[in-house]
Amino acid sequence: MFRRLLFLGVGLLSLAGAARYGLGTPISEELVAAYDLRPVVLPDGRGLPPGEGRVEEGGRIYAEKCASCHGQSGEGYPFNRLVSEPFPITPDTDPVEYAIGNYWPYATTLFDYIRRAMPFGQPGTLTNEEVYHLVAWLLYMNGIIDADTPVNQATLPQIRMPARELLELDPETGRRFPWLTLP
Numbered sequence: 001m002f003r004r005l006l007f008l009g010v011g012l013l014s015l016a017g018a019a020r021y022g023l024g025t026p027i028s029e030e031l032v033a034a035y036d037l038r039p040v041v042l043p044d045g046r047g048l049p050p051g052e053g054r055v056e057e058g059g060r061i062y063a064e065k066c067a068s069c070h071g072q073s074g075e076g077y078p079f080n081r082l083v084s085e086p087f088p089i090t091p092d093t094d095p096v097e098y099a100i101g102n103y104w105p106y107a108t109t110l111f112d113y114i115r116r117a118m119p120f121g122q123p124g125t126l127t128n129e130e131v132y133h134l135v136a137w138l139l140y141m142n143g144i145i146d147a148d149t150p151v152n153q154a155t156l157p158q159i160r161m162p163a164r165e166l167l168e169l170d171p172e173t174g175r176r177f178p179w180l181t182l183p
């Protein structure tokens, strides 16, 4: 109880301080809208906006906006690897090798994550169309789709990622992927 009152007290004091010192600016409706990424894109494709991505165009955008951090071909230097070593990973696979082709269970998550978070430091600067192109290129580079597969609202949820198996039960033991120790 005492701690709650203390928090309330500190909260009120900082509000009063913010008003007195003129800190902060009211957020505009436009800014709220720009950061509002609802609906979240779900594995079955709900929440995906209209648009279509092509591998070739994705490669062009990737070179310009992503390669500096993730490597020319997604090999991941200086930041995360985006193009994986082949599936399946084993208990000995170094976690830095985990990437889209061997660890991501749903293709649609790529759209959601890239739109929400990338490029690192400038999230929200990509159009939905650009995100679709990038998703197409990344799926192609990971050996999951062909160079001429269009990526859109209808096709993306249909793509089965190799790492889906990691979430499925092992038929012999009835447990998750044998060595995965998730609850």
Ligand code: HEC
Binding pocket: 062, 065, 066, 067, 068, 069, 070, 079, 080, 081, 082, 098, 099, 100, 113, 114, 118, 119, 120, 121, 126, 134
């Ligand atoms: C300034 C550096 C930088 C740029 C530019 C950048 N990224 Fe990233 N990216 C990161 C960092 C850092 C992470 C890890 C973030 C974390 O773990 O919270 C990351 C993570 C990712 C991941 C998740 C990887 C995984 O499996 O964990 C994807 C996918 C991704 N970036 C795609 C992109 C795409 C597509 C672009 C171009 C539009 C891009 N990034 C541009 C730095 C960058």
